[in-house]
Amino acid sequence: MDSFKVGVIGTGFIGPAHVEAIRRLGHVEVAAIAGVDQASADKVAGELGIPKAYADYRELLDDPEIMAVHNCTPNHLHYRVNRDSILAGKNLLSEKPLALSRSQTSELLSLAETRGIVHGVNFNYRQYPLVQHLRSLIKSGELGTVRLIRGNYLQDWLSEDTDYNWRIEPQLGGPLRAVADIGSHWLDLVQHITGQRITEVFADLATVLPVRKRPTDERFTFSQAQGAAGTVNSKENFEQVKVETEDYATLLVHFSGGAVGTVTVSQVTPGRKNHLVCEIDCSKASAYWSQEESEKVWIGHRDRANELLMADPLLLGQNVMDYIRYPGGHNQGWPDALTNMMRQFYREVIQCEKKGNRAQGSLRSSGESGQFATFADGHRLQCVLDAVWESHRTRRWAEVSYLN
Structure with a gap:
């Protein structure tokens, strides 16, 4: 070809x-x-x-x-x-x-x-080198049995009432916003790392800014000229609109392998730009990884010194080599x-x-x-999001149904 x-x-x-x-x-x-x-x-x-x-x-x-x-x-x-x-x-x-x-x-x-x-x-x-390394550590059993999974995904690009984007409107972005837009990445990531699927969720969703100022010129709703996120900060030429999608959510999560966890997502946290963090506590050790410092992973121990592993081809296994393209110290990012x-x-x-x-x-x-991730992964993630919406609607735990 x-x-x-x-x-x-x-x-x-x-x-x-x-x-x-x-x-x-x-x-x-x-x-x-x-x-x-x-x-x-x-x-x-x-x-x-x-x-x-x-x-x-x-x-x-x-x-x-x-x-x-x-x-x-x-x-x-x-x-x-x-x-x-x-x-x-x-x-x-x-x-x-x-x-x-x-x-x-x-x-x-x-x-x-x-x-x-x-x-x-x-x-x-999924595609960061140290994410793949952490996945291999858990799969091999080196860290022990996965017990607790915690994390957050925080951004600030919608923290003002003059910030507006098409994702806010449910007819364009869907009924869930913060959970579906950024929380979905965390939900996929921790399932990929641990090999455990989400089976049950309890969702607490909140709209921190129930009224926002939408530009009267609809072109700006989709414009990238207003910033990387397409936000609009002008106080002129806008109309006030009621917001129906969430700015914030905390989810309690149960996993198929017996692990339990929690995640907080927010698009209204000043100073946090793309703060995706996951922390996984296993029976032998725990691990912490942050997307904004993606070149390192922290490994915690009870009975010896903790480790800070850097993304270096000389320190990682062969199964990670396809994901790391540069020598140690040459950081790879988004x-x-x-x-x-x-x-x-x-x-x-x-x-x-x-x-x-x-x-x-x-x-x-x-x-x-x-x-x-394939369409099968995309479908399973949508099943989780449906459970999040059901839990929010009923104020109860919701089981994730993976049936079509």
Whole structure:
């Protein structure tokens, strides 16, 4: 295969981030991008040097050169774009969430497996080297039995009532906001690290700012020119709107292997930019990892000195070598984890396309290899989010049902 050409649907923050990560692979070409209109598509295509720009994503799907598609659209479009991409026969990497309901994610998973495409969901926090190392330590039993799982994911980009973004509106982002937008990453991460699935949740959700100021010009709701998160801080030209989605949540969580835990998520914590933390207490040792200091993991002991392990190829096992690309002291961060995700995904895609055996590729990518999150993982995460919403609605513990 001389050239493997792919397309990106979506021109906001995450679309260009995907383009950059794909290009770092060196053997996959971003040949097309689609936006909400021709002007936005042309603008981003020109800035990033992408040959083709489409005003309608369906035109991109009709392009016979495109072998895989990245869905980087707002949440409410994920189901439709994902479904159309599968029916067009394109290998597919979707931003999370896979869709906004369990029935939709179940349908997409079944359709993707039936059509034999390679499918993935971008839970890129799995892809840090020390996350993989911590996962291997737990899997080997070196840390003992997992007992307690704690953490938080805190941000501040919605901490003012003049901060506004489409994610706030349930018809665009879904009924859950803080839990679905950032909490989903933590929920996927700890399940990936420990190998235990979430079985039961108790949710306490709060809307700290029940009224926000929305720009009267809707273009600013989707604008990245207002900041990386698309926030708007002008006190002019706005209307007051009632907020129905949560700014904050604390979840009590039970896991399939007997572990129990808690997580707090917030988008209204001043000073916290992207503060994802997980702490796992096992019977022999405990471990602490923070995304903002991703190059190190703390290992705690009762009867000897604690350890601070740095991300150094000379100190990590062979199973982590595919995730660490530089010598010790050369820190890898969020863009590198995203590139690791692309590397794993396209390794699978290209292998399957060369063999001409799509059904086999779909079977592998839906399994428990742990290389990247698939539609099966996206569906299971949606089942957890449904339980969170049910617990919030009833003020009771809610069991996670993984039935379709």
